[in-house]
Amino acid sequence: MYRYALKIEYHGAPFVGWQRQVNLASVQGAIETALSRLEKRPHTIAAAGRTDAGVHALAQVAHCDMERDWEPFRLCEALNYHLKPQPVAITACARAPADFHARFSALQRRYLFRILSRRAPATHQDGLVWQVKQALDIDAMQQAADLLVGQHDFTTFRSTICQAESPVKTLDHLGISRVETPGGTEIHFDVRARSFLHNQVRSFVGTLERVGAGSWTPEDVAKALAARNRAACGPVCPPQGLYLADVTYPDDPFQSDAAERSGP
Structure with a gap:
């Protein structure tokens, strides 16, 4: 073969x-x-x-x-x-x-998540982004994201049906950037780790969006992580903005x- x-x-x-x-x-x-x-x-x-x-x-x-x-x-x-x-x-x-x-x-997997921030309905990006109508505070989201980097028990950000043996994972990178496109402002999440728990990236993004919208603070994210309780997680964002972007060998x-x- x-x-x-x-x-x-x-x-x-x-x-x-x-x-x-x-x-x-x-x-x-x-x-x-x-x-x-x-x-x-x-x-x-x-x-x-x-x-x-x-x-x-x-x-x-x-x-x-x-x-x-x-x-x-x-x-x-x-x-x-x-x-x-x-x-x-x-x-x-x-x-x-x-x-x-x-x-x-595989040594590392990289995911990209795209949020489209604009009030008008998405047309060309429909099905390829998660659209939110409000502007998001990038600095606050990045401050909260930095608290998630490193080795942690990510039970809070793990689906209840996750089959991984342990909730302990090492998050290598979680960077957030603003990208101006012809279709409007996009917020990109660059997430990297050797492996991920089920729904981990979508749980991160949904929670961090709440920080960007002003409903949560970075300290709230730190408390949610420390709680090691799925009920402490923010909303899980929809799947259509998520991309498996790269795998390193x-x-x-x-x-x-x-x-x-x-x-x-």
């Missing part, structure tokens, strides 16, 4: 999430179906992150095993042909060593010669 790393972009709206579910549209299912049209057998792929329903990806990473020694560019093109018209695209493909694992080999397969041949 030959192992390949796939870099994947998708719009999460039509899907129940990444993970395959019986009789429901998933990103994993769409790609496995496309693979089965290239090699007629069952396929199981693994991904760096199991995104939820409505969550998007700019650079999800998965790996697959193929019986045929595919040239990466040809595999990429063939998969994209069979994925149409679904909003899923393989943006890069590379040969990977047999011990490469999209999930377990000790030896990035997409920087290899094989990956370079997968381009146009």
